[in-house]
Amino acid sequence: MNHATKTSIAALLASALLLATVACGNGAQNQSTPSTDTSQNTGVITVVASINQWGSLASEIGGDDVEVTSILTSTNVDAHDFEPKTSDLTALSKAEIVVANGAGYDTWATKSRGSESTLVSAAQIVGASDGDNPHLWFSKDARTGMAKELANTFSKARPELKKSFTERLKDWQEREKKLDLAMSNFADTHSDATYAATESVAYYLMSDMGVKDVTPTGYAQASANGGEVAPADLQEFQKLIEEKKASVVINNSQESSDATNMITGTAGKSDVSVVDVSEQMPEQYKTLLDWVSALMNNVIKAIDPKYNSASQSSGSTDGTTNGATDGQTSSDEGQNESDK
Structure with missing residues (x-):
């Protein structure tokens, strides 16, 4: 075999080896793609x-x-x-x-x-x-x-389930819109409604309902900072209630103290309704909107018992504006009824 022939054979072997190496490389790459896909989370x-x-x-x-x-x-x-x-x-x-x-x-x-x-x-x-x-x-x-x-x-x-998530979102948005409408209608007809709060748990709810906060500044600041309420601030709060400058008192049922007990007691004596609001959703509610709706209706009933929130909305679904209570309605409601 002459030198030229040997050179040609060597070149062919080298080419074959290169092709085999590339093929092996492509094969490994092809195997890694499905591996990446299958590693994605599936199921619930x-x-x-x-x-x-x-x-x-x-x-x-x-x-x-x-x-x-x-x-x-x-x-x-x-x-x-x-x-x-x-x-x-x-x-x-x-x-x-x-x-x-x-x-x-x-x-x-x-x-x-x-x-x-x-x-x-x-x-x-x-x-x-x-x-x-x-x-x-x-x-x-x-x-x-x-x-x-x-x-x-x-x-x-789970991209394959996007349609289901989107449909559920749309259903939820429809219920939220009806709740928002009920709050808006109340705000439009009760622009003079006010509230005072033992703690700021319901701040956003009351704002969405258009009810103005008249909580004494000193008390509100002490409460927000977790500090002790000064006697003068507590007295100011009690006087505000006695003079009925607050349409309703909002009380955080998960934050009890001597000061909050004095405030709710003053409200009871002054015939001002107290609406208890917890921070966590009570177990009797299945959805957040059901709970918020019940609280909204409790506030409405405390401020204006004759107001029909359901008739002020464009309809209701899943109890969002049905006037149901949540067991946290004004703590003095029974007392007020007995006084009549």
Whole structure:
């Protein structure tokens, strides 16, 4: 075999070896693509919510395609001092999606979520920061934003189910619109309505209803900062109630103190209705809108018992404007009835 022939054979072998190497490389690349696809999460989406208010909304939007666990659900626990259990932290670390309130209300939840989880935060959606009023579930803007974000997040996690999430979102939005209309109609016809609050839990709810806050500044600041109320501020609050400058007193049923007991007692003696509002959603409610609607109707009944909220809206669905109470209606209602 001459030199030219040997050179040709060597060239052919080299080419063959190169082609084999490329082919092997392509084969490995082709195998990795399906591997990446199959590693994507499938099945029911595991969702852990820090509080049941947002957990119930996640359940509404997700339906049977999500499995939601809410950590803080009791109305007998002070949410601001809540300490999660080890099992709670474990659930957060393993969740595919974590739903939190933010604004300093549930920092333990955002700190404990897994590095691979997706966070949906009400505070981030509305631009609230630590130190702002954290009771965002009572804000129509926060509820609407969270519903949209949950639908989008679920759709990204399970693209094949996007239609279902979108349909549930539309159904929810229709119910929210009717609730918003009922609040707006009340605001239009009760521009002089006022309230004073033992704690700022219902700030957003009352704002959406157009009811003005007349809580004494000193008392409100002490309450917001967790400080002790000065005797002069407490006396000012009591005088305001006695003179009926507040149409209703809003009391946080999960924040009890000597000061709040004195205020609610003064309201009872002065024939001013007290509406108790808890921070966590009571167990008798299945959805956030049902609860907010019941609270709205409790406030309306306390301010104007003759006002029919249902007739002021364009209809109602799922009890959003049916005037149902939630067991947290004015604590002095029975006393007022007995006095008549």
